[in-house]
Amino acid sequence: MALPVGRPDEPDLEQIEVGLLLEGIYRRYGFDFREYAPASLRRRLRRRMDGEGVETVSALQELVLHDPQVMERLLLDLSINVTAMFRDPSFFLAFRQHVVPLLRTYPFSRLWVAGCSTGEEVYSLAILLAEEGLSERTRVYATDINEAVIDLARLGVFPLDKMQEYTHNYIRAGGTTAFSKYYVARYDGAQFARSLADSVVFAQHNLASDAAFNEFHVITCRNVMIYFDRPLQDHVHRLFYESLAIFGILALGQKETIRQSPHERAFEELAAEERLYRKVR
Amino acid sequence: MSYELIAIGASWGGLHAMSALLDGLAPEVDPPIVLAQHRGVDSLRGGLEALLQKHVERPVREPDDKEPIERAHVYVAPADYHLLVENGAFSLSTDERVQFARPSIDVLFESVAAAYAERAIGIVLTGANEDGARGLAAIKAAGGMTVVQDPASAERRFMPEAALALAGGADAILPVGEIPGLLYELCVGARA
Incomplete structure (x- = not known):
């Protein structure tokens, strides 16, 4: 009997394969990528398929389920969010203008960098807080789903060949000194000052499955939720709402909005263009 | 078959080509138009939309x-982001950059x-790199309509030529001024 199937290369088939792979990963390793945005997820799976030299998602699934090392590599592909120090310099300018004055009113404040990836944003904020004289009065919690990525973030070493771009960003972000003061060149890496990380706590945390763990005055989560689908975004918005103190600040990426999120009405815009929101109820 | 999305990729010379394309566009051609135009990270926020x-x-x-x-909208990929479509959103x-570009035409x-598969129209305009070639080949393989700006008429011919080479030709190769007419035929003429 001939089964009524489509062409083997039709997009729907790959969609079935992706669904099976994600289900398998969840059941075997406990990581839940089932609510990730499908288009970006597929690109990242393709990259791992190329890396492992396999042609189909099903072939990748066989490797991932039987070889935890392949899972570790895939986890890196799925969890490293590419960013830059002082990405969107105007955001950091707005942070200085709108958020720093609020932080000054607290004797001590807690910031959460949710989905910190390899740490570029964490060190950018640490530099900003140091320049505003707030380092001693703030603690930055930097979390990511992936332990290996957090270890990288903790090192505070970024590619030396990026320093020109980052210096450019830093200046436009309102930096008050010479950017090169913050790092020393080591081989092809720029080692950032250990003192910057003194006020930072790095920890593993899964936005999809872990609960609130503290009350924060500021949460930044920029260009992390773009990799999630709408239901998971709503879930994370709820987590942030629960984790923010009243009048706490939520910072999203330049193209992310709180509109249509379940807690839209609990926030007012602090700097709409820069996607800075303040919890008011 | 009706077309539900028009994807356009442009690089060097893209602003002029895109302007010419929009100038000639009939209001009845209403599938959403999604443009990936290469541009610098520092480009003025909102600048490209205002010009177009x-x-x-x-x-x-x-x-x-x-x-x-949404229909009857033109969407422009934001600077320093890749723009992707899925399920109507x-x-x-x-x-990472793809073909040195973010936004990348291939990614879109x-x-x-x-x-969108066979419900998509993919258009590669002027440019001086290879971005868009793989993407156009993918639209073709999925059964979509492929259009490439006639390299001889393009401000930079390299990108249209690369797309034609990799995709093995296109359904239509036209000067940019004739593309709106083709879109009318494909999107409006077909309905009548």
């Missing part, structure tokens, strides 16, 4: 993440091929 808006009535927007894709990514087009 002068050439067309329908709204020109940089979409937010997960924004629904946009999705953004900050993943490959997502269009996966989500």
